[in-house]
Amino acid sequence: MSSYFIAIGTFVGIYALLALGLNIQWGFTGLVNLGHVGFFAIGAYSTALLTVHGMPFAAGLALAILLSASLGALVAMATLRLREDFLAIVTLGFSEILRLFLINEDWLTKGTNGIKAIPRPFREAFSQGYDLFYLILVGVAVLIVFLILDRVRISPFGRVLRAIREDEDVAQVAGKNTFRFKVQAFTLGAGLAGLAGFFYAHYVTYISPDSFVPALTIYIWVALMAGGSGNNKGAILGAVVLMGFLEGTRFLKDLIFFLSDVRLAAAREILVGVFLILLLIYKPEGVLPEERK
Amino acid sequence: MNAFFQYFLNGIITGGILSLPAIGFSLLYKILRFPNFAFGSYLTCGAYTALAVNLVLGGSIVWGFAASLVVTAGVAITVDQLVFRNLRQRRPLTLAIVSIGAVFILENVIRFIWGGGLQYYRIPVYRDMYVLGIHMGREQSIILLASCIFMLLVEGLLKKTRLGKAMRALADNPLLAEIKGIDRERMVILISGVGGALAGASGVFLGIDTVIDPLMGFNVILSIFAAAILGGIGSARGAMGGAMVIGLAEELSLLLIPSTYKSAVGFGIIILILILRPGGFTKR
DSSP states (O other): OHHHHHHHHHHHHHHHHHHHHHIIIIIITOOOOSOHHHHHHHHHHHHHHHHHTTOOHHHHHHHHHHHHHHHHHHHHHHHHTTOGGGHHHHHHHHHHHHHHHHHHOHHHHOGGGOBOOOOOTTGGGOSSOHHHHHHHHHHHHHHHHHHHHHHHHHSHHHHHHHHHHHOHHHHHHTTOOHHHHHHHHHHHHHHHHHHHHHHHHHHHSOBOGGGGOHHHHHHHHHHHHHHOTTOHHHHHHHHHHHHHHHHHHHTHHHHSTTSOHHHHHHHHHHHHHHHHHHHHHHOTTOSSOOOOO | OHHHHHHHHHHHHHHHHHHHHHHHHHHHHHHHSSOOTHHHHHHHHHHHHHHIIIIISOOOHHHHHHHHHHHHHHHHHHHHHHTGGGGTTSOHHHHHHHHHHHHHHHHHHHHHHHOSSOBOOOOOOOOOEEETTEEEOHHHHHHHHHHHHHHHHHHHHHHHSHHHHHHHHHHHOHHHHHHTTOOHHHHHHHHHHHHHHHHHHHHHHHHHHSOBOTTHHHHHHHHHHHHHHHHOTTOHHHHHHHHHHHHHHHHHGGGTSOGGGTTHHHHHHHHHHHHHOTTTTTOO
């Protein structure tokens, strides 16, 4: 039973990193990202491909963050100079094309077979209790990221981001190069998704294009919206709520035994969609509203 | 050379199919200021409505087609009234996210009822026609004809009727149109209905031309978006022209790149437009 909770905790940590990344983009700056899962996938595949070929974990970590962040910067720069609302389609398109790439470029990604036997950091040092160690590792990462981002939130940089979200013209009149700030915010969020990908790949040890479906992006949106957009604590709380929901609905299977697996999965996704819409209509500030400071 | 003309013909057919959902998408994008991704799902709803009539009730595809126009118009109006109307005062991008939530719901309702597998209509099989070495199915020629008729109807509606002029006025300059006494809410319902029906028709055509599955609408949303941007958002005629260009580009791309990346063509064009012509090709 305790191993079950360790697994749950690790996933909460990974989702929390993703939600924190989205929070910088949407919660702080108001930039929409419908392809978050793409940057997550970039992180996971970068580190997996390096480490299965015997490269050190530090190299995997560096590439996971750098590659996802630079692709995030590229996407942001191509789109944001002209029309902010096109970011919705460009990010969605990016994650879809990336999935096509992962499926079709066998020579690099092993296609739909995926990458197996991804090594786990410091595995040899533990004869038992490794999963607990990994949970702590992820937990420490979440804590560090949280502390940094909460400094960012009250820093001058964070204030500019929020000013852009509220009224970009005003921020521009105040002499801020809003384009640069927006690109930086988006890059930071994408890099965090890459970091989450690193922890995911080395936790599950097997990744394939099916691990990175568009639905995951929606899950993270639900987490952020439920927890409280613009609030870092809210993003983490949202990850907990999301995991509770995903696990809770798994037990539906025992209750509604007459539903097939496909129908059960569909019913669950319908609930996620309904939940997201109801949240945005009736409680847009989430459980933990943004702290005004 | 034959291959070129074959792809060219396929491109025109794809363009015709894409043009129908692009019209409503583009007009509503301009009026409500957010991209409604649910248009892809309206297309899927249309395809499955016709499938229900065709397979379950045993009706012909023509009846299925008629039913899909009505049902999809209803779905589009219901989604607008139930979901988007409550959020009109919010930031437009919030609505884009909400529309993704609607995609999630519609797509999975279909999956819940029909499962995730591929489906086909039961339609009589005819021998393909060959003209100068280019082959064209009987269904394809009907799809081409029907989508041309629909485009002409839309053109007539928008240009000749009072209602159409009001729609265009609203899409051209929402603020001015409202000052002149055009009821925005009523127009949004009407355009949702007409746009939804057109998307439903497109779904049936796509189902006949390829296969029916719950993801079919989501898979063309990039192309619809690209068509709308290419034609200038808010222009129905632009959306139709844009769809033709996208359809042709997607099919002709097969001469150069593997077919697995066909759906990346729309995305590539969006990026090119963003870099070269942010206002599209007809406006500004």
